[in-house]
Amino acid sequence: MVVAGGGFTGIETATEMPARLRAALGEQADIRVIVVDRAPEIGASLGEGIRPSLIEASAHLGIEWILNASVESVDAGGVTLSNGQRIESKTVVWTVGFRASxxxxxxxxxxxxxxxxxxxxxxxxxxxxxxxxxxxxxxxxxxxxxxxxxxxxxxxxxxxxxxxxxxxxxxxxxxxxxxxxxKYVTCLDLGAWGAVYTEGWDRQLKLVGQEAKDLKTQINSIWIYPPAADRAAALAAADPSIPVA
Ligand SMILES: Cc1cc2nc3c(=O)[nH]c(=O)nc-3n(C[C@H](O)[C@H](O)[C@H](O)COP(=O)(O)OP(=O)(O)OC[C@H]3O[C@@H](n4cnc5c(N)ncnc54)[C@H](O)[C@@H]3O)c2cc1C
CATH class of the missing domain: 3.50.50.60 (FAD/NAD(P)-binding domain)
Structure with missing residues (x-):
């Protein structure tokens, strides 16, 4: 499987995949997850608070990175990169770029x-x-x-x-x-390896591994959901003076 783009979305997708693919295809399945990114380093834009965990998690999970290259074309059989390299792949996940509506x-x-x-x-x-x-x-x-x-x-x-x-x-x-x-925080999921949590725009490392994973699970399963469809609860949750973590 090829993941185009090694930013937050690409990393979370790629690191989640080995466990999911093995759950679907069996423990002995011969799987490859390859992240293609045009930056010269793994997680180049994420800062030194996050990069060591990302590098360790990638090695632990067997995620391959192809750097200094971008995906130039996608077809039914795989992708072709800007450096001419061809990767055969049945699945390509495109995670490149945010865009406002x-x-x-x-x-x-x-x-x-x-x-x-x-x-x-x-x-x-x-x-x-x-x-x-x-x-x-x-x-x-x-x-x-x-x-x-x-x-x-x-x-x-x-x-x-x-x-x-x-x-x-x-x-x-x-x-x-x-x-x-x-206040600005970053909580990046790294699949079965765990997660990494930083604070500040300079991303100072605060939690790694299972502790960060527990926080990420709480964010994804509780914090990001809207309140119950109840007038009082909805109005209370909409108060701008609620302190933001
Ligand atoms: C794969 C992925 C992973 C992410 N992970 C994280 C994360 O871990 N942490 C984090 O902080 N952020 C994360 N984000 C970003 C986060 O999801 C967005 O920033 C956030 O949802 C933006 O909220 P929003 O209300 O502005 O827009 P949205 O959540 O996109 O909501 C917009 C809503 O408007 C509706 N809509 C669109 N057009 C119209 C229209 N014309 N008329 C009526 N309705 C319309 C849409 O259907 C949608 O329901 C992630 C995003 C992606 C894609």
């Missing part, structure tokens, strides 16, 4: 490279009086020192709370709340 193209305004709309501190689209943006379509400053929200549920949840509050405030003519989310 094309609906954003209908809104006049400044955009970042992913198509996200630039917003002010109250999440109103710059230059627009009645349009707010949140989540994956908003290019929003998270603090006053130059960091911006990633396309992540971590940011989308808080952005949604502030945007909802500020739309209501706008309609009611009361003061909005300025979006602020200085």
């Amino acid at each position: 094309p609906l954003t193209e209908h809104v006049p305004g400044t955009r970042d490279r992913q198509g996200r709309l630039h917003v002010d501190g109250n999440l109103k689209v710059l230059g627009q009086n009645h349009i707010f943006a949140a989540g994956d379509v908003a290019y929003a400053a998270t603090d006053t020192v130059g960091n911006y929200a990633a396309m992540s549920c971590q940011h989308a949840i808080a952005l949604g709370r502030y945007a909802g509050n500020n739309v209501a405030a706008d309609l009611l003519g009361v003061a909005p709340m300025t979006y602020s989310q200085p």
Whole structure:
């Protein structure tokens, strides 16, 4: 199996695959999982807090990396890389690139490279009086020192709370709340090897292995889900002053 792109999605997909493929095909199945990435190093953009765990997990799980190469074409039998190399594969997973919804193209305004709309501190689209943006379509400053929200549920949840509050405030003519989310964490799943958890935009290592995996499981099975369809619970969960982890 070939995974095109070795960013967060590609890594989580690839490291999960050996266990899943063996569960489906049998313990003795001859499986290969190959990640193709154009960067010169494994996990080049993830920082030194994460890279050692990723390298160890890849070796432990038997994940192969092909670096300095991009997937140039995909056909029924496999992929051809920019360096001319051919890899036969029955399954190719494409994980390259985030993109904001094309609906954003209908809104006049400044955009970042992913198509996200630039917003002010109250999440109103710059230059627009009645349009707010949140989540994956908003290019929003998270603090006053130059960091911006990633396309992540971590940011989308808080952005949604502030945007909802500020739309209501706008309609009611009361003061909005300025979006602020200085804390940033990363929790990367590494399949059967475990996971890695870092804090800060410089990704300082805090947890590895099973401890990080337990946290990741909690995030994926509890934290990212919306509240029950109950008016009081939904309104309580939408409060922008809830501290964000
Ligand atoms: C494979 C993968 C793994 C990820 N893992 C993580 C992770 O581990 N941690 C993390 O923080 N983030 C992760 N993310 C990112 C995270 O999922 C997104 O950043 C987050 O879901 C963005 O929330 P959102 O509400 O802005 O958009 P979405 O969650 O995409 O929600 C948009 C909703 O709008 C609907 N919609 C779209 N167009 C229209 C329309 N025209 N009219 C009506 N409805 C419409 C869609 O169906 C969807 O339900 C991952 C993303 C992917 C793809």
